[in-house]
Amino acid sequence: MAHIIVVGNEKGGSGKSTTCMHVATALARMGKRVGALDLDLRQRSFGRYLENRRAYLAQAGLDLPTPDYHDLPDTDPAAAQDDRLARAVEAMDATKDFIVIDCPGSHTRLSQLAHTMADTLITPLNDSFVDFDLLARVDPATGRVKGPSIYAEMVWGARQVRAQEGLKPIDWIVVRNRLGAQQMHNKKKVGAALEDLSRRIGFRVLPGFSERVIFRELFPRGLTLLDLKDTGVDQLNLSNVAARQELRDLMGGLKLPSLTVGF
Ligand SMILES: Nc1ncnc2c1ncn2[C@@H]1O[C@H](COP(=O)(O)OP(=O)(O)O)[C@@H](O)[C@H]1O
Numbered sequence: 001m002a003h004i005i006v007v008g009n010e011k012g013g014s015g016k017s018t019t020c021m022h023v024a025t026a027l028a029r030m031g032k033r034v035g036a037l038d039l040d041l042r043q044r045s046f047g048r049y050l051e052n053r054r055a056y057l058a059q060a061g062l063d064l065p066t067p068d069y070h071d072l073p074d075t076d077p078a079a080a081q082d083d084r085l086a087r088a089v090e091a092m093d094a095t096k097d098f099i100v101i102d103c104p105g106s107h108t109r110l111s112q113l114a115h116t117m118a119d120t121l122i123t124p125l126n127d128s129f130v131d132f133d134l135l136a137r138v139d140p141a142t143g144r145v146k147g148p149s150i151y152a153e154m155v156w157g158a159r160q161v162r163a164q165e166g167l168k169p170i171d172w173i174v175v176r177n178r179l180g181a182q183q184m185h186n187k188k189k190v191g192a193a194l195e196d197l198s199r200r201i202g203f204r205v206l207p208g209f210s211e212r213v214i215f216r217e218l219f220p221r222g223l224t225l226l227d228l229k230d231t232g233v234d235q236l237n238l239s240n241v242a243a244r245q246e247l248r249d250l251m252g253g254l255k256l257p258s259l260t261v262g263f
């Protein structure tokens with residue numbers, strides 16, 4: 001059975017689609033069979049990213065490992081949407097090692113359902129208390145966490161469903177994304193609040209990607225940091241080398257089954 005990785009956060013712009021693309025492509029480049037689904041049916045950034053990749057590779061005559069993207073199957077509009085995701089996952093389950101699922105930045109039924117299917121849940125989070133607010137409420141005077149909030153409660157619900165069904169617990173990883181070189185004070189405060197919260201509601205914290213312009217430039221060609229060398233870029237600049245290392249560290253930190261990080 002495929003290991004399901006869901007990337008979710010009910011907040012737009014936290015880096016879900018970018019993380020999805022990099023994680024899925026990194027796995028494909030490690031020789032894994034990777035299926036990809038995009039539940040952001042409106043924006044479809046992950047789906048578009050992978051379409052761009054296919055088009056660019058074909059046009060450039062390159063053959064690089066690429067996740068296998070599928071649209072959700074059509075369904076009778078009157079019928080419940082639930083079975084679309086189940087059918088999509090079922091269709092790939094036996095032939096893929098990993099299925100990577102991108103979620104929209106808002107609460108939807110499909111996204112909620114995907115969370116109950118997650119073996120690994122990755123939540124990219126901007127270093128901002130505006131984004132943190134979806135995970136937990138913070139006491140403004142002390143900075144202490146007062147209790148979980150909407151997104152954390154949704155994940156809690158998904159964990160309950162899995163427990164009832166006898167499935168293994170979700171390994172939930174909050175990834176601090178788009179870290180800036182400045183704003184040390186804010187970075188420390190968000191970091192401390194995350195530490196506090198991680199113990200209380202059960203997630204691991206990993207560093208993700210620093211804020212780097214390269215992430216915005218790769219989308220039209222459907223490339224990731226790992227592909228640059230194969231597309232004729234001889235010398236990666238320092239920022240790109242550092243970003244690639246951040247991705248390697250993330251892949252290692254995810255502790256996915258049967259994976260030795262070497263790419
Ligand atoms: N580490 C990063 N550095 C710079 N820009 C980033 C980074 N991560 C994401 N972005 C950019 O931020 C925007 C939102 O990212 P995206 O992955 O689409 O987020 P989400 O899917 O959570 O809405 C995009 O323009 C993307 O290129």
Ligand SMILES: [Mg+2]
Pocket residue numbers: 016017018040043045046103104105
């Ligand atoms: Mg997105």
